[in-house]
Amino acid sequence: MAAQTLAEAAVNEGNYAVAFPFFGAERRGAPVLAFTRIDSKKIFSKTQVYNPDCVVVLDDSLLDTIDVVSGLKPEGIAVINSKERPEDIDLGKIINTATVNAISIALEILKAPITNTAILGAFAKATGVVKIESLEESIKRKFGEKLGEKTGERNALAARTAYEKTIIGKSRGIKKLEARKQWLPTYQEMPVGGSLIEGKTDAGLIGPGSFIENKVSGWATYRPLRDREKCVMCLLCWFYCPEGTIHRISNRGDLMTNYDYCKGCGVCANECPVDAIKMVRARV
């Protein structure tokens, strides 16, 4: 939605723009990828963008696992939703960086952790590719059409607020991010028919049960905290958890939550009969 809104704003300024998502297999809350190309003339290229002028990161927890600036042009800029200042963010290289605390803006204005409109304001400030007024206009129309005028206006305000609060600077470049390993077999190495049994590759497990390789904590806005004193070990949270990330430690008569696989749905807290579980912000 952010990529499309940006494209519309650019077009309204007389440019040509193309916006498209990469359709992944993951469901709501999972990291997603979207691209926008803006030019003064018609854009024919229909491929994904590999060397962008600007990378927009809506969730700074991704910075721990993904080298978000690996393809960014040297003179380009990274726009990041973060409470940190640019110089406190380590992107593995020193590069133009803009930051804004979009999540707190969103929570304040929209009462929900939806950062896609706020971050557009930061983009406008950081790049100057579109005017903030054009963005406000296309946000109002696009969100207003679907969700009502008031919602449109509030989202536009979120963008404007973010625009004003954006800090531009340079990132730090200390950490070394290793590219996430991926098993990419040749066609000769592909299992016949794509049928897999349990296996291990240089990039980790494959086959039945291998989704355990997929840490989904990045999806979570909240996470559960259990009060051991209050807990009566009824096991309802263990039963209901759709992720299976609450484990029984039978010999200790205890439970343990592996936050690597918690998406923060809050079912455990909602269903706990003795209110022993509280949902707290996963990242502040």
Added chain:
Amino acid sequence: MKKVITGDHAVAIGAKLCRVEVVPAYPITPQTLIIEHIADFVNDGELDAKFLTMESEHSVMSAAAAASAAGARVFTATSSQGLAFMHEMLYATAPLRLPIVMPDASRTLGGPPGIWCEYNDSMGARDSGWLQLYVEDNQEALDMVIQSFRIAEDKRVLLPVMPCLDGFVLTHTVEPVDVPQQEEIDSFLPPYEPDIILDTARPAMIGTFMPPEYIMEMRRQTAGAVESSKEVIQEINSKFAKKFGRDYGGLIDTYRMDDAEIALITMGTVTSTSREVVDELRQKGEKVGLIKLRFFRPFPSRELKKAVSKLSALGVFDRSISYHGGGQVYNEVRSALFGMTIPVINHLAGLGGRDVTKEQIMKMFELTRKAAKGEKVNEINWHDTRGETV
């Protein structure tokens, strides 16, 4: 043991000899006799198989896929609209490398509705990854069910195979068939022992959702399997010939081609009739020959190129049309012979089950001869079609 039986009966006996384990079935003319015979075998205790009366062809191929993935040797048969109805599942089974064998009783795919022989049913499945072959008599129908399982289950192939037999012309026609002994087949066709199956002792995931970073390799792998089936087909043909004394030539068969100046490429039962036409023309001193296209998938481009290398013109018979002008076989042949300069013309005949007579075949040779002489001939020739002149 000689038996005088229909093509459908021969096919059913072939399946029984292969000791098929699961047979999902659904009736459709002119295939129905096949599954009826199998049902008899099962209910009489002659065949120890699970015979499943499904409620549609789509479900037939779905059950076949699942049973095959669970490690069973699976057989079924279909025709025309039934093949079209299971089309989706043809595309599911081949890349999953499930070696199902399913004869197709060739029948026109409506509309307009009809029940007689035409190849537009199986031609629609040519890009699914299934291997396809066409037989000319009931003996070949039986023998090719047996060979099909060996080809399909060969580790270099692992693809489903569709032997096609002409609706009514073979399915409901009796002729003498030499039925092999069970022991002979048991020693020719080993039990099916796949590597990865649905097994609770060693769980596998088969048919997972697959993102773009893997599908190109999957397609390439399937293409490679189709390619390597060529060598397997020739190899199994030789082994079968050695054991049973019947040599079908493998990918293609040729008849009186040694000094032929012109030739026809034919499929199915028209090949059989054409053999007599070739003999008659030869008696008149005409140097004509015949190439029988046995396998349409894999397409034997190299073998055809070699077979036609000394010809001065080639006629290609098609029993279906691709609505771009000519038939599908013509298309493929032209593409295979790219770079060769001899005239190649297309003969469309027998669509919708119209009888393909000797006169028509004579005409095909006559037109091909004209082309060889450099006379003006239509590229696409509709035989025995009112309003068309050939």
Added chain:
Amino acid sequence: MITIKELPDENLFTAGHTACPGCGVAMSIRNAIRVLGKDTAVYVPASCGVVFGTTFPYGAWKVPFFHTAFENTGACLTGMQAAFEKKGKKVTVVGFAGDGGTYDIGLQSMSGAAERNDDVLYICLDNEAYMNTGIQRSGGTPFGAWTTTTPVGKHIQGNRRFKKNLGDIVVAHEIPYYATLSIGQPLDFIRKVEKAKNIRGFRFLHMFTPCIPGWKMDPARTVEVTKRAVESGMWTLYEVENGEKRITYKPGKMKSVKDYLMMQGRFRHMSDEDINALQMWVCKKWNLHYKEKGSPDICEIAPPEEHHAVTEEHREMHGP
């Protein structure tokens, strides 16, 4: 009967799968497979379950998994079971199909397997719309509900047909076991899965599985909403064993359907007239299931609770 405490620790549907937070389907699959155990092979037709359960080369299932298409769950179960039986293997063959894959496109295939009384367990995960393709109406969508193909327009608001009575269709096949389940009633859920596992022939478990984005609701309330569905009569917990129907949980006084509707954004546009029409439908269903033979119709409804309206913020949070 197994209690929650006695359920095994082993996770046969592992963490790291990619279902939405609070997914009712993931919850139901995980617990069904907990009870069914490792001697199980599953078929999943085209659905969220395929996508979040397996994405090459990864998979959450630790039991044999098969998938080919959308409309063929019944047939694939039949084929798989036949192969196992031929090979002399004892395996519980289970299908996990959605409502679209069962009520609509897969009905014929399901009916075939049911009519043949094939020895398989068919599980319908009913989230009342085509959720994998992005929330389109199915035969299982309730009256009034918004979906992308039953939008809330100026002239027509939401789905105009009542939810198809799949239970009676399935039961009409005279199968050994049909049961409705809800994850909100854990003991009833576990007991029915265990029972279905041990019966031979065609068994059908009909699970009520909330979809967070499709129902436009707070992910934390997945379980709560199923409880409200049962208390209001929108979902009924019963089983039919060899033709004998038995209510397995009878709620107290019927709760207003409004209590259930107001938890979900998909119903928030409903007019009083539409809510009333749905309430009448529920009353009819309630009488059908809960009324004692010979006694007069009961349609006493507890007054709606003071519910919090679904706010603008809520809509934003849960998307268009």
